[in-house]
Structure formats: C-alpha cells, structure tokens
C-alpha cells in the first residue's frame with residue numbers, strides 16, 4: 453500500500469481509537485433503549501437505529517430494545533373507526549382498543565424492528581411483557597382533578613421478572629420488548645406506556661444506561677417557548693421540575709427519575725431524528741440530549757479519561 457493511501461485511512465483509525473475508552477467502560481453493560489413511535493419517522497432512521505443497536509451488541513454491550521408506537525396505534529384505531537383519547541398522558545384503552553394496541557405493537561412495530569435488526573444476523577428476539585411473566589400489572593387509575601379515573605386497560609406495573617430477557621442476553625441475543633403487561637391472574641392484558649415499561653425494565657435489569665429516543669432534542673427548559681435543552685440534571689433537580697412538565701415528556705422524565713433512583717447510572721433523553729444518535733451518545737463526549745444522573749452519582753462518564761479506569 454502506498455504511503456499516500458495509508459495517510460487517507462488514518463482518520464478512520466483515529467475515530468476507532470477515540471472510542472476505545474468508551475468501549476472499555478461499557479463492555480458487558482446492559483443498556484435499555486426505548487425507541488419512541490414518534491422517532492420512527494422514516495426508513496433510513498429505522499435502519500440506522502438497527503445498525504447502532506447491532507453495533508452496541510458487537511462492541512460487547514448488552515442492548516435491550518423497548519419500543520413504543522403511539523402514532524401507529526392511533527392511525528390503526530382511526531382506520532377502524534375507534535376513538536383515540538388520552539387522559540393524564542395515557543391512552544384510554546377499551547377492550548377493543550386493547551386488541552388494536554396489542555396487534556400494532558406486537559404484530560407490526562415489534563416485527564418490523566426485529567426484521568431490521570436481524571438483517572445483520574440472528575440476533576433479535578421479539579417478545580411482549582406478557583411473555584414469561586416479564587411485566588405484571590394491575591389496572592392503573594390516574595388521579596385527575598382529585599378523582600381516581602377509569603381509563604380502561606391501562607396497566608400500572610407491579611412486578612418485573614427479568615428471567616427471559618436475561619436468558620436472551622446471556623445467549624447473545626437482543627430482546628425487543630413491546631410494552632404490554634399481563635395481570636397476575638392472567639385474565640387481562642394491559643397497555644403500558646412504553647417509557648414507563650423501559651424505565652422499569654432498566655431498573656430491574658440493573659442496567660447501566662436507559663436511553664430514550666424521541667422526536668425532540670431532549671428536555672427543553674421552557675417548552676414550547678424556547679428550544680434550550682437541559683443537558684444534565686440530577687434526580688432531585690428533575691423531581692422539582694416534574695410538576696411543570698406536560699404531555700409526552702411526563703412519562704419519559706418520570707421514567708428517567710425512577711431509573712436513576714433504582715440503580716441505573718444515567719438516564720438520557722436523546723433525539724431519535726438524528727442518525728446514529730445512539731453511537732454519538734455512547735461512544736463520544738458529544739452527548740446530544742438530556743442526561744439525568746443520581747444525586748450521588750455512582751460514576752459519571754463524561755470523558756475518555758474515566759473510561760480508562
């Protein structure tokens with residue numbers, strides 16, 4: 453090979469070497485990645501998402517994907533002439549709507565993600581929270597204006613059994629989980645918000661990181677008036693902010709808080725519209741979204757020097 457050709461290739465080697473401290477730091481760690489329905493906006497983004505997740509797996513991390521599909525469920529309900537209504541940020545889920553939720557999440561969105569991941573090898577296995585008692589729930593009744601309200605088959609998680617996911621991870625697979633739960637008596641299935649399910653799984657799996665991909669840059673300080681993103685905040689700071697948050701950010705940030713209060717080192721909300729945002733977040737110091745850390749961080753990994761420890 454000529455000297456000139458060697459020189460052209462050098463930046464590629466440098467890029468790989470720059471990732472070394474992060475590779476060392478994250479090796480063997482579990483990362484729960486929530487892919488929101490609003491971030492699944494085009495084919496290229498979905499393919500890049502799958503590449504990133506497979507890259508993590510081959511780099512020695514243990515990725516677990518939890519997916520949403522809110523807009524896809526709404527579109528199908530609409531097609532079937534069923535009403536779509538949200539209360540306290542959660543879909544009012546009649547028994548008929550529950551059939552649609554289950555069909556869209558487990559039969560369409562999850563199948564598509566599994567298919568995209570498996571273009572890279574026999575890695576992904578799809579499941580729902582119903583499988584192997586992974587997610588158990590009871591009926592969730594949110595309090596609205598001081599009253600407990602019935603919003604149908606919406607689940608509040610009461611227990612997580614990580615056995616099936618752990619077995620898949622131990623076997624080198626990538627679990628892809630739909631946010632559907634079963635009742636303890638097996639008579640009902642419940643619709644669980646996917647951010648909430650991802651956070652509960654991250655905590656139960658003792659994950660290092662919870663990463664929530666959405667359709668905004670992160671948590672905006674003064675949404676919708678400005679697009680200044682809060683880049684880092686502690687659990688206590690987030691707790692104070694929670695009452696001011698609205699719509700889709702509420703379950704996301706509640707989930708991040710739950711995760712970091714239950715052993716997860718960092719919970720991040722990042723822009724799923726940016727191609728390869730997962731790789732940027734894990735392997736560079738150009739973290740692009742909002743990072744939530746525990747009040748007394750177990751370890752803060754914001755620079756390569758920490759990766760070498």
Ligand SMILES: Nc1ncnc2c1ncn2[C@@H]1O[C@H](COP(=O)(O)OP(=O)(O)O)[C@@H](O)[C@H]1O
Pocket residue numbers: 487488489490491520522647665666667668670671672673674675697698699700701
């Ligand atoms: N403080 C905030 N910062 C950013 N987004 C916010 C904020 N408050 C509310 N939002 C809304 O939350 C949405 C993300 O939640 P959601 O629509 O449920 O997405 P996903 O499908 O990814 O779960 C954003 O598109 C935005 O409209």
Ligand SMILES: CC(=O)N[C@@H](CCC(=O)OP(=O)(O)O)C(=O)O
Pocket residue numbers: 487488489490519520521522523525541542543553606607631643644645646647
């Ligand atoms: C109870 C509840 O609201 N469940 C959600 C589940 C899907 C979800 O959370 O999807 P995103 O992450 O794309 O919003 C729903 O029915 O829309």
